[in-house]
Structure formats: C-alpha cells, structure tokens
Amino acid sequence: MPLRIDVITIFPDYFAPLQLSLMGKAQQSGLVTIAIHDLREFTSDRHRSVDDTPYGGGAGMVMTPEPWGQAIDAVVTDQSTLIVPTPAGKLFSQPVAAELAHSTHLIFACGRYEGIDQRVVEYYRPRIDVRELSIGDYVLAGGDVATLAMIEASVRLVPGVLGNPESLVEESHQLPGVEYPSYTKPPTWRGLDVPEVLLSGHHDQIARWRAEQSTIRTTHNRPDLLPGS
Numbered sequence: 001m002p003l004r005i006d007v008i009t010i011f012p013d014y015f016a017p018l019q020l021s022l023m024g025k026a027q028q029s030g031l032v033t034i035a036i037h038d039l040r041e042f043t044s045d046r047h048r049s050v051d052d053t054p055y056g057g058g059a060g061m062v063m064t065p066e067p068w069g070q071a072i073d074a075v076v077t078d079q080s081t082l083i084v085p086t087p088a089g090k091l092f093s094q095p096v097a098a099e100l101a102h103s104t105h106l107i108f109a110c111g112r113y114e115g116i117d118q119r120v121v122e123y124y125r126p127r128i129d130v131r132e133l134s135i136g137d138y139v140l141a142g143g144d145v146a147t148l149a150m151i152e153a154s155v156r157l158v159p160g161v162l163g164n165p166e167s168l169v170e171e172s173h174q175l176p177g178v179e180y181p182s183y184t185k186p187p188t189w190r191g192l193d194v195p196e197v198l199l200s201g202h203h204d205q206i207a208r209w210r211a212e213q214s215t216i217r218t219t220h221n222r223p224d225l226l227p228g229s
C-alpha cells in the first residue's frame with residue numbers, strides 16, 4: 001500500500017521539486033503518491049479570498065477556516081493524519097519522520113499570513129490524527145518550505161525508496177550524535193590529504209576513527225546530543 005500524501009497550499013509551484021531526484025523516483029516506483037491542491041480552488045467568492053483580519057486585533061491576516069474545511073474534506077479518510085506546520089508546533093525530528101513514513105495517508109495544510117484559524121485543528125482533532133509540527137526555532141513566511149522538508153525527511157525512510165538502506169544506519173540523527181566526516185577521491189586535494197587511516201584497509205581502525213570523529217563533531221557542533229546531556 002503506497003504512502004499517499006496530499007498537500008494543500010496557495011503556492012502549488014513551491015512543490016515542483018518533489019518531481020525531481022529521490023522524491024520523483026519514489027513516486028515513479030509507486031511507493032509514494034503525492035498530490036498538490038490549490039487552496040483557492042476551494043473558495044466560493046469571486047476574489048478567491050483565503051484570509052481576513054484577526055479577531056482580537058493584531059498585525060497581519062489569518063487564513064479563514066472554510067476553504068480549509070472544503071479542501072481537507074475533499075481528501076480526508078479515517079486513515080488520514082493531518083499535519084499542520086506552525087512555529088508553535090511540536091518539534092519535527094527523525095523519529096517523527098520515521099512515524100510519518102509508516103503512515104497510510106498524510107495531509108499537509110500549508111498556511112501563510114499569520115497562520116490558519118485554529119478551529120480547523122479543533123474541528124479535525126476529534127475525527128483524525130492531527131499534528132501541529134515545527135521544523136525548528138526560527139520563523140518562516142509560511143508552511144510550504146517546512147512541508148517540503150518534512151516530506152523529504154519522511155519519504156526517504158519509506159522502505160524501498162532508498163536504494164541502499166545501509167546508508168540510513170550511520171547518518172546523523174539516526175545514531176546518538178552526528179555522523180563522522182566523509183572523504184572521496186582524489187587522495188590529495190589542494191595540498192590536503194585524506195586521513196591515512198581511511199586508505200589503510202584496516203576496517204577495525206577505520207570504525208574506531210569514525211566513532212572518535214563522530215564524538216568530536218558532536219561535542220563541537222551538537223553537545224545537546226551527547227549521551228547523558
């Protein structure tokens with residue numbers, strides 16, 4: 001059963017990259033199906049409006065609930081998980097990507113402006129799994145880039161999408177800490193040599209060196225990921 005993904009957005013063109021590379025191959029292989037829906041197709045006024053002023057005042061505009069209700073109702077099933085990217089969401093992570101990769105149907109609601117009327121989340125929460133997710137502690141202009149990131153991180157974990165599942169084992173955020181540095185040909189580049197141990201053929205020594213490098217890198221770049229931190 002392929003993973004089905006429906007993306008609802010006012011900027012469908014943001015998702016053209018999903019036809020390329022690994023994401024494109026995943027769709028061609030039938031492991032994943034991705035459909036992009038223009039929210040404005042679900043409006044009923046001649047201006048195809050999707051936003052209005054916020055109750056309670058404040059800057060900016062808020063996306064009105066009805067177009068979202070019409071758009072989500074058009075694709076939702078009782079197997080759906082509704083993902084709402086928002087700066088206020090729980091942090092998206094590799095474990096969350098793994099959960100999404102094993103879902104049946106994901107609906108991404110890509111908001112813009114100051115976000116989507118909260119009643120959309122409130123309406124669907126009793127009916128299906130609803131997850132408000134953030135991709136990090138910085139502010140984007142909308143949910144589209146976050147959705148691209150979450151789709152790519154999740155789809156690459158769908159069994160069969162990656163040619164060599166081995167490559168999933170040693171990558172950052174799978175293992176405790178971050179991954180070791182990588183090198184390839186040429187053996188010397190602009191006077192810089194590849195670490196000799198990697199050319200030695202001694203697999204135990206290489207494994208030990210890589211573990212040391214992972215710890216050094218994690219300590220320097222992501223001490224928060226060190227065991228016991």
Ligand SMILES: N#Cc1c(-c2ccc3ccn(Cc4ccncc4)c3c2)n[nH]c1N
Pocket residue numbers: 085086087089110111112113114115116133134135136137138139140141142143144146
């Ligand atoms: N995931 C995620 C995000 C977003 C995000 C996601 C959806 C929307 C919809 C609208 N905006 C703009 C906005 C809204 C409220 N406050 C400030 C800006 C969004 C931002 N920003 N940063 C993240 N890590």
